[in-house]
Amino acid sequence: MKRVGDQGIVISPIKNGTVIDHITPGEGLTVIRILGIQDGTNITFTVATNVVSSRGGRKDMVKIENRELVKSEVDKLALIAPDAKISIIRDSKVVEKKSVEVPTDITGVIKCPNPNCITNTREPAESRFTAHPRGYRCCYCDTVISREMDIGDYI
Numbered sequence: 297m298k299r300v301g302d303q304g305i306v307i308s309p310i311k312n313g314t315v316i317d318h319i320t321p322g323e324g325l326t327v328i329r330i331l332g333i334q335d336g337t338n339i340t341f342t343v344a345t346n347v348v349s350s351r352g353g354r355k356d357m358v359k360i361e362n363r364e365l366v367k368s369e370v371d372k373l374a375l376i377a378p379d380a381k382i383s384i385i386r387d388s389k390v391v392e393k394k395s396v397e398v399p400t401d402i403t404g405v406i407k408c409p410n411p412n413c414i415t416n417t418r419e420p421a422e423s424r425f426t427a428h429p430r431g432y433r434c435c436y437c438d439t440v441i442s443r444e445m446d447i448g449d450y451i
Contacts, residue, residue, distance in 0.1 A: 307342060307344060307357075307359070308342070309385075309388060310359050310361045310385055310388075311361075311385070311387065311388050312361065312362050312385055312386055312387070313359065313360050313361040313362050313363055313364070313385050314359070314360045314363060314364055314365050314382060314383070314384060314385070315357070315358070315359050315360075315382070315383040315385060316357065316358040316359075316360075316365075316373065316377070316380055316381075316382055317355070317357050317380065317381045317382075317383065318349065318351075318355050318357075318377070318379050318380050318381050319355060319356035319357060319358065319376075319377040319380050320355075320356065320376065320377050320378075320379070320380075321345070321346055321353075321354045321355055321356055322345065322346070322356065323356055323376050323377055323448065324343040324344065324345045324356030324357065324358055325343060325345070326376055326448040327343075327356070327358050327373060327376065327377065328341065328343060328358060329448075330369075330372050330373065330376070330448065330451050331360070331365070331369055331372075331373075333360065339360065339361070339362075339363060340360075340361040340362070341358060341359060341360045341361065342357075342358070342359040343356065343357070343358050344356060344357040344358075356377075364384055365382065368405075370382065370396055371399050371402070371405065372405055372451055373396055374396035374397060374398045374399060375398070375399075375402070375405070375406070375447050375448075375451065376447055376448045376451070377396065378396065378398045379395075379396075380395070380396045381393065381394070381395055381396075382394050382395075382396065398427075399427075400426060400427040401424070401425070401426050401427075402423075402424070402425045402426075402432065403422055403423070403424050403425075404422045404423060404424075405423070405425075405451060406423055406425050406432060406441065406447070406450045406451060407423060407450045407451070408423055408425075408434045408436070408437065408439055408450075409439060409441060409445075409450060410434065410437050410439040412437070413434060413436055413437040413439065414436050414437070415434070415436060421436065423436075424436070425441070428440050430442045430443065431443045431444075431445070431447070432447070
């Protein structure tokens with residue numbers, strides 16, 4: 297067991313898997329939802345929310361045993377936790393550590409909030425968004441998902 301933070305929170309280390317650290321406070325459970333991890337699956341995971349960060353402030357953290365994230369999952373994660381750090385653990389050692397990169401072009405990840413957008417009709421059009429000064433803009437209908445909106449609701 298390892299103590300984390302000033303309040304003595306105990307988090308067990310994992311032997312193999314992924315640790316996602318420095319998640320925006322309150323978004324840990326959204327990360328689990330976006331990664332498709334739900335009750336009833338055989339995936340063991342830990343979510344720590346609102347933990348004191350060594351950088352100051354608060355953060356969430358997610359540990360997923362026996363699973364390494366693929367690029368499409370990391371891209372989704374970057375949208376809701378742009379400051380997240382990902383550590384790959386093998387045989388109880390960190391073998392890779394990287395920051396997420398917020399993508400400028402996103403295809404097939406975000407659902408357009410405009411019900412009249414072609415991506416929300418029976419047409420075979422996959423959603424496409426590009427970075428915009430206020431957030432992300434739909435390439436079809438120009439709807440902007442602003443940074444103030446909860447982008448996790450559209451993933």
